[in-house]
Amino acid sequence: MAYNNDIDWEKIDDIIDEYSSDKESLLMILQDINELYNFVPPETIPVLAQKLNVPKSLIYSVATFYKTISLEPRGKYIVNVCTGTACHVRGAEKIIDAVQDNLQIDTGQTTQDGLFTLETVRCLGCCAAGPVFTVNKNMHGGLDRSSAINIIDDYKKNAS
Template identity: 45%
Template structure:
């Protein structure tokens, strides 16, 4: 695995031991997940125990330790979306893609994730695909939404 980007990221933060969270966030953007090798490398470069890095990597829900799909489908599970039917939208997505929340389709195309709230509550239920917002989604619209990315 090419870890050159890890070196660059750690260097960008000036090898700051307090910046582990920010470093991991940038790595996830660069590699689409947190590869084990990258976590090892961060520990080595910052001279911090591996446990200290992986405790951050596993504590925060925004990190994925497994490779994610080409398209990330994020379902907002905030209260406003919840009362407007987000759980039904999530089940419909799971049914449509035949995977559960947190999983990736066998062809590597889609990953379903949930998030506590994206702060676009007025438009609930809300689904994001690759960071693009799709508001007021009802269960009947799920397959149309996905077909744009298929």
């Protein structure tokens, strides 16, 4: 999947300035950039290294350590299926299978149109509602195969 590599450098500078160009704030800066683009564009790494006076290797180390930060382009909608114990025993694997079939991607992949990325997480913290997934930050619980697909289809319709 190709991405539009138009970086809003003013926004990047604003993020860095918000943290006073403090290298101790690298994680928060990466999270904010990730929030802006749904990943950290590679063009931003040398700029961060220069403005924070840190080696690029440190930026890559931090970015690859945290699962919430991606160095690869991700979809407009990030679907995180909970695979924690409560969701697992209530059928999380069936939800993953249904979403994979519907989107024609595997876990960790992004659809060709750039709309969806499918990921798994260990726990979303709402065990009583399992199985659950989030689409971006919107929680959906008490899922079965058909309700999961209906939710995905609603996002597809709203994206048009």
